[in-house]
Amino acid sequence: MKVTITKQCMGDRNCNDLCPEVFAYDEDDLLSKVKVDPIPGHLENIVRQAADECGADAIIIEE
Numbered sequence: 001m002k003v004t005i006t007k008q009c010m011g012d013r014n015c016n017d018l019c020p021e022v023f024a025y026d027e028d029d030l031l032s033k034v035k036v037d038p039i040p041g042h043l044e045n046i047v048r049q050a051a052d053e054c055g056a057d058a059i060i061i062e063e
């Protein structure tokens, strides 16, 4: 699984709270970033949850 975050991110950091192993907030760009590629298997389900919950639909998953 590969994950990217688009510029639609509104910076509420919900994904950071759900899975800090994968998502981190970039204070310079004012968006969240993905820290790991590929996503470790044991984190795939929580990453899918983060994408589902993202109010900006900014988390793009490639399986």
Ligand code: SF4
Pocket: 005, 008, 009, 010, 011, 012, 013, 014, 015, 016, 031, 032, 050, 053, 054, 055, 056, 057, 058, 059
């Ligand atoms: S949940 Fe979505 S909008 Fe919120 S910080 Fe993460 S990518 Fe950005």
